[in-house]
Amino acid sequence: MKPRILPIMQLGQPVLRAKALPIRQWDHPALQQLLDDMLATVQKLQGVGIAAPQVGVPCRVLWVVFKKRPVAMINPRLVAHSEEMTEDLEGCLSVPGIRGLVPRYKRVSAEYTTREGKRIRRKLEGFIARIFQHELDHLDGIVFIDRVQDTRTLMTDAEYARQATSRV
Numbered sequence: 001m002k003p004r005i006l007p008i009m010q011l012g013q014p015v016l017r018a019k020a021l022p023i024r025q026w027d028h029p030a031l032q033q034l035l036d037d038m039l040a041t042v043q044k045l046q047g048v049g050i051a052a053p054q055v056g057v058p059c060r061v062l063w064v065v066f067k068k069r070p071v072a073m074i075n076p077r078l079v080a081h082s083e084e085m086t087e088d089l090e091g092c093l094s095v096p097g098i099r100g101l102v103p104r105y106k107r108v109s110a111e112y113t114t115r116e117g118k119r120i121r122r123k124l125e126g127f128i129a130r131i132f133q134h135e136l137d138h139l140d141g142i143v144f145i146d147r148v149q150d151t152r153t154l155m156t157d158a159e160y161a162r163q164a165t166s167r168v
Helices: 029-044 127-139 157-167
Strands: 049-051 061-066 069-081 084-091 095-105 106-114 119-125
Touching: 029 049, 029 061, 029 069, 049 095, 049 127, 069 127, 084 157, 095 106, 095 127, 095 157, 106 127, 119 127
Parallel strands: none
Antiparallel strands: 049 061, 061 069, 069 106, 084 095, 106 119
């Protein structure tokens, strides 16, 4: 079946605050279709990651984009992390129009199953580690604004764009 663009759940919809359920059968046709649909959706929206709850499906599946190459992660988990943390502005497809400063681990080790059923352990650092942690949070009912330590760092996308252009 041709991939579909799925609607994005918005903050306030209960699926975004629920803990997602683990996948038991990685090769199920419905899961493979969901993966295709999620990929088409995140690419259409020019995102860097997406989690199944964001498209209304409460299961432990997400996509992250590694150097312009999307990677599907089934039943992902964070298995280790650095002590060092870093703060950066984050936004979210499910919380449109808002960005905020979020602390995240600088380096993490992730473990997940690929869509082909292979178990992978991967070290992530910097921006990709941030994306992974952001999307993993969605699987536990957490959105980035829950991690903002100072609400005075919240800003609109328009202000973010204005500040980014004024720095160039």
